[in-house]
Amino acid sequence: MNDQEKEKQFIDNVKKALDLDAQKLDAGTQSKLNRIRQKALDAGERKSFDIRRWFTLPVAGWAATACLIVLGLTLYMKPSNGTLPPLEDIDLLAAEDNLEFYDSLEFYAWLAEEEVDAAG
DSSP states (O other): OOHHHHHHHHHHHHHHHHHHHHHTSOHHHHHHHHHHHHHHHHHHHHTTSOHHHHHHHHHHHHHHHHHHHHHHHHHHTSOTTSOOOOOHHHHHHHOOSOHHHHHTHHHHHHHHHHHHHHHO
């Protein structure tokens, strides 16, 4: 006897034992089990066609495609020298100093150089 025949015989024995046990149940319990079984079968038949599943598959596909396009464009449009632009402007905007000071910053740098040259 090969493994498939042994497995089939085992399943048949289990079915027979369960059927005998089910016959020993009282009528109320059998009725409850039958209603539960029918409810489960009905639920399985209703779920066979679910419009949400048919709607979410294309949406997920389009979302994944959009993410790939954005990623591709981001990698394609990166700066050619491989470095990102400096973020000095963010510090200027976040500072509470008067912005007129930064307009004349070159003048102050020149003035500091002249003082060093005059002192030296």
